[in-house]
Each structure stands twice: as structure tokens, then as C-alpha cells.
Amino acid sequence: MSFVAKPENVSAFKDLHLTRSKSRLDLWTLAVGAIALLIAAPVLVVAASLFTPAWDVWQHLASTVLGRYVANSLALMLGVGAGVVVLGTGTAWLVTMTQFPGRNILSWALLLPLAFPAYLLAYTYTELLEYYGPVQSGLRSLFGFQSAQDYWFPPIRSVGGAIALLVLTLYPYVYLLARVAFGEQSVCTLEASRSLGCNPWQSFWRVALPLARPAIAAGTALALMETLGDFGTVQYFSVDTFTTGIYRTWFGMGERAAASQLAALLMLFVLALILLEQWFRRQGRYYQKRGKSQSQSRFRLTGWRSGLAIAACTVPILLGFLIPAGLLLHMTLRNLNQLTDPRLWGYARNSFLAAALTAGLAGAIALLLAYGVRLRPNWWMNLSLRTSALGYAIPGSVIAVGVLVPLGAFDNSVDAWMQRTFGISTGLLLSGTIAALVFCVPRAVSFWRWR
Structure with missing residues (x-):
């Protein structure tokens, strides 16, 4: 019985050989x-x-600080999540789908706050907004206040202050992904919404936002992962979270096993965020299909709407980059003699x-x-x-x-x-x-x- 080298047989033999070569564990793979x-x-x-027994330490942590670690970490996640979604999505929509003066410059300048670590913002804004800082000193001089009991000023070293600074640093994650998602949306879909009588706000809320939801969720998950891993900001503001708890348990109590288990518990939070991000990323195929490649016609903003768009895109850059950079430059020029310190x-x-x-x-x-x-x-x-x-x-x-x-x-x-x-x-x-x-x-x- 002879073997006939038909094309389909040759193809099947090649596929089998390729499959075996791919599945073989060679030195490179190992x-x-x-x-x-x-x-x-x-x-x-x-x-x-997690399999190391440390029940006594865990009972002590549970009865004293563990609840505060969980509550503060969840508060940071909720606050930062809401902040980066609103700020990142809103600015991405404005620079992608609308036309106003300065849009081209603001579209890349909105990424600048990502260059500033959150703990640097914490140092600079504490220097600016604390009781002896220039802002409160100016208010006391202007209105004749004698002490802190004469007026109210929001405390910078608090959970709210940490949320605000983390939002200013991390919103570019959402902004970048949302801007790409808005830019790749089908022109036909958006034009259909306009032909059906949708104004810019309705087109954003009913069409563009649902289509960009997976990208926004992915950026938010990345920002939340950074929030859970932040140590410098929360430690400087005396906000007890898992990261500060790990440090205190290890070096303050000398309990390496308990510190490792706290780290494992924090890792479970991050794992949940990773799974959530991947789930939203997989849902993207159901929400959006690639449309035409031509550039979209933007909504032209004029008058007070244009001014509001410029302000909405300028404020994050001002608070997240320009003011901190200016303060650091001022402190550097004021202490030039320390540049010679070895x-x-x-x-x-x-x-x-x-x-x-x-x-x-x-x-x-x-x-x-x-x-x-x-x-x-x-x-x-x-x-x-x-x-x-x-x-x-x-x-x-x-x-x-x-x-x-x-x-x-x-x-x-x-x-x-x-x-x-x-x-x-x-x-x-x-x-x-x-x-x-x-x-x-x-x-x-x-x-x-x-x-």
C-alpha cells in the first residue's frame, strides 16, 4: 500500500510537526x-x-487597627475611583469630541501630572496649605484672624486631602485610555445620534460613554492599584492603610509573618481589581465595533461654553503640575546653598x-x-x-x-x-x-x- 503525497496530507503532516515542535520543552523554554x-x-x-500561624498578632490587629486599615483603604479607593472617572473622562471627551481655543496644547498637557509622584504633591501642598503656609498666613493677615479657632480651613493632612492629591496624580490613566476610546468610536454611530436630535451632552451620555465604558473601567482599575500601593502620601498625611500597616507591623511590632499576611490580604484586593479590569476589557467587543477611520467632526464650543471647557482642562494641569513645579522651583532657589551638600x-x-x-x-x-x-x-x-x-x-x-x-x-x-x-x-x-x-x-x- 503506497502513500500518496496529496496536498492535504502534506499540510496535515506539517501542522502535526509544528504542533509537536511548539509543545516540546527545550532549553530556551526552560x-x-x-x-x-x-x-x-x-x-x-x-x-x-498565609499558611504561617500568627493568630495572636492577628487578634491584636483585628481588635485595634485592622478595621481602620480596611475603612481607610476602601475610602481611598471609592474617592479616587470617582475622582479619576469624572476628571479623566470629562477632559478626554472635551479634547477629543469638541473644538475650543487651546485644545491641541491642552490635549497633551493633561498628561503632565502623571510625571509628579503623589508624595511630592503631598509635600508641596502641605508647605502651601498648612497653618504656617502662605495661604493661611495670607488669610489671617487679610481678615485679621488671630488663631485657627477664628476660622475654618480644610485640613490637608486627612483622607480627603490624600484623595484629592491622588486624583490629581492618577487621573491621566483614565484620561489616556478614554481619549483613545473616544477617538476610535464609529463616526456613523455618533452622526446617527446627531441626526436623531441629540445635543452634545446627550450624545456623550447615551452613545459615547457606554461605548468607552471598558476603557474607562480599565484606567480606573490601574489608578486604584496605584492607590492601594501608595505609601508616601498616606504615611505623610498619617492616614492608616494597608501599606502603612505592613510597615508598622514589621518594624514596629517585629512580626514578619503578620506583615507578610497583611501584604497577602492587600494582594487579594489588587487581584480583585485585576480580574475586574480584565472582565471589563473583555466586554469591549460587545460594546463597540470599529467604524470608519476618517476624523470626526467636533462640536464647536463658543462663548461661555468655550471658557468653561478651557477652565475644566486647565485646572487639573495647574493643580497637578504647574503649582507644584513652581513651589519646588521656589524652594530650590531659596536653598541654593544646599546644592553643595555632598x-x-x-x-x-x-x-x-x-x-x-x-x-x-x-x-x-x-x-x-x-x-x-x-x-x-x-x-x-x-x-x-x-x-x-x-x-x-x-x-x-x-x-x-x-x-x-x-x-x-x-x-x-x-x-x-x-x-x-x-x-x-x-x-x-x-x-x-x-x-x-x-x-x-x-x-x-x-x-x-x-x-
């Missing part, structure tokens, strides 16, 4: 899997801490060194993982890539716990062995060094490829 496992190790260490240049050198090392390492690992998936698109490679992407949204405090616990155990073991064997102490070899800091950063390198 190497990428090992790198991905190393990147995801801090997350796995924190997750494993400690300052030491801090700058360490910052640039850490940035250069982490950027180079992250780029190399990202290139390796992406090329590995391109070269060997099998199930093991995809699993490795997803494993390496576990930490892209995990708060820095959680990653710090996941890194310091195993590195501290390693350093202590090496030091104990060296003392028993040679009578010398090695101290901390990896903990508290730039190596540990660099190791924390490349955890997010494969996020762009995973999405």
Missing part, C-alpha cells in the same frame, strides 16, 4: 520559565505566608545608578521573554509569561516584603554558617543593598506583552 519564576518569587512568597549628590548618584541598572535589566528581560514567546509559542512559555506578569500591579510594599523575607533568611543562614565554621560574620550580603532594590523592579517587564 530558561525563560526559570526567569519568570524568579521574577514572580516575591509574589509567591507573600502568598505562601549628601545630595550621593542621593542623586544612587538614584541614577539604580535607575540605569533597573532600566537595563528590565529591558533585557522584557526582550528575552518577548522573543521567547515569539520563538516558542507553546503553553509552557505562555504560562511563564503570565507568571512573570503577576507582579505588575502588586504594591511596592508587598513586593518589598516578598523580597526581604527570603533574602533576610538567606543572609542569616550564610552568616550563621560562617560564624560556626570560620568564626567570622558576613553581615547582610543582599538585604538592604542595591541588588535587592534592582530585583524588585523588573517584576513588571512582561506586562505589555501579556496584555
Whole structure:
């Protein structure tokens, strides 16, 4: 019986050979899997801490501060979520779907607040709005107030102040995704809404906003992940959240296991946000289909409507970038003599060194993982890539716990062995060094490829 080399047989043989080659675990696939496992190790260490008994500490935390951690974290999430949705979506709609003077400049300037970390805003606005700051001092001088009991001023160091500053820093996440979503919406759909008598507000509320809902939800989820991971702002404002609780439990109470479990509980919040973001992203196919590629005709705003649009887009830039930048520049010029302090240049050198090392390492690992998936698109490679992407949204405090616990155990073991064997102490070899800091950063390198 002879085998006839029909085209369909040859094609089937090639497909079978390709499938077997893709599913084979070769050295390249194993190497990428090992790198991905190393990147995801801090997350796995924190997750494993849930099985460590620490009931006495948990009972103490539950009876004292745990409720406050949960309440403040939820309050921040609700406040920041509502703020970034309103501010990011509104400004994105204005610069994408309307025409007013300065729109082209404002469309990219609205991204500038993303360059300011929230804790820098906290420092600058505290300097500006505290009791001895220029704003309250000017009010007392203007109206003749003698003390804080003579007037009321909203406290900057509060949950509300933290929400306001985080909104000013994080709204560009929603703005950027919503602007892209509005720009890609079908021209026919929007023109149909206009032909049916919808004014700009009705067209936005009934047509454009539902179509952009998945993108808005994705941006909001990213902003909330950053909110849960923030430490500098909430710590400076004395707002107790999970991130400050992890720090206090570890260094204040000396309970590493309980701190790791708090980090794991925070990680569950972030995991819920990740699943919610992915669910909304999957719903996008049901809400929107690509329409025509030609540019859309914008609603032209005139008179007071134009002025209101300019103000709505200018205020976030003013509060989130221009005022803080001006205050920092003023403080720098006022303290020029401190620029010669050698400690300052030491801090700058360490910052640039850490940035250069982490950027180079992250780029190399990202290139390796992406090329590995391109070269060997099998199930093991995809699993490795997803494993390496576990930490892209995990708060820095959680990653710090996941890194310091195993590195501290390693350093202590090496030091104990060296003392028993040679009578010398090695101290901390990896903990508290730039190596540990660099190791924390490349955890997010494969996020762009995973999405």
C-alpha cells in the first residue's frame, strides 16, 4: 500500500510537526520559565505566608487597627475611583469630541501630572496649605484672624486631602485610555445620534460613554492599584492603610509573618481589581465595533461654553503640575546653598545608578521573554509569561516584603554558617543593598506583552 503525497496530507503532516515542535520543552523554554519564576518569587512568597500561624498578632490587629486599615483603604479607593472617572473622562471627551481655543496644547498637557509622584504633591501642598503656609498666613493677615479657632480651613493632612492629591496624580490613566476610546468610536454611530436630535451632552451620555465604558473601567482599575500601593502620601498625611500597616507591623511590632499576611490580604484586593479590569476589557467587543477611520467632526464650543471647557482642562494641569513645579522651583532657589551638600549628590548618584541598572535589566528581560514567546509559542512559555506578569500591579510594599523575607533568611543562614565554621560574620550580603532594590523592579517587564 503506497502513500500518496496529496496536498492535504502534506499540510496535515506539517501542522502535526509544528504542533509537536511548539509543545516540546527545550532549553530556551526552560530558561525563560526559570526567569519568570524568579521574577514572580516575591509574589509567591507573600502568598505562601498565609499558611504561617500568627493568630495572636492577628487578634491584636483585628481588635485595634485592622478595621481602620480596611475603612481607610476602601475610602481611598471609592474617592479616587470617582475622582479619576469624572476628571479623566470629562477632559478626554472635551479634547477629543469638541473644538475650543487651546485644545491641541491642552490635549497633551493633561498628561503632565502623571510625571509628579503623589508624595511630592503631598509635600508641596502641605508647605502651601498648612497653618504656617502662605495661604493661611495670607488669610489671617487679610481678615485679621488671630488663631485657627477664628476660622475654618480644610485640613490637608486627612483622607480627603490624600484623595484629592491622588486624583490629581492618577487621573491621566483614565484620561489616556478614554481619549483613545473616544477617538476610535464609529463616526456613523455618533452622526446617527446627531441626526436623531441629540445635543452634545446627550450624545456623550447615551452613545459615547457606554461605548468607552471598558476603557474607562480599565484606567480606573490601574489608578486604584496605584492607590492601594501608595505609601508616601498616606504615611505623610498619617492616614492608616494597608501599606502603612505592613510597615508598622514589621518594624514596629517585629512580626514578619503578620506583615507578610497583611501584604497577602492587600494582594487579594489588587487581584480583585485585576480580574475586574480584565472582565471589563473583555466586554469591549460587545460594546463597540470599529467604524470608519476618517476624523470626526467636533462640536464647536463658543462663548461661555468655550471658557468653561478651557477652565475644566486647565485646572487639573495647574493643580497637578504647574503649582507644584513652581513651589519646588521656589524652594530650590531659596536653598541654593544646599546644592553643595555632598549628601545630595550621593542621593542623586544612587538614584541614577539604580535607575540605569533597573532600566537595563528590565529591558533585557522584557526582550528575552518577548522573543521567547515569539520563538516558542507553546503553553509552557505562555504560562511563564503570565507568571512573570503577576507582579505588575502588586504594591511596592508587598513586593518589598516578598523580597526581604527570603533574602533576610538567606543572609542569616550564610552568616550563621560562617560564624560556626570560620568564626567570622558576613553581615547582610543582599538585604538592604542595591541588588535587592534592582530585583524588585523588573517584576513588571512582561506586562505589555501579556496584555
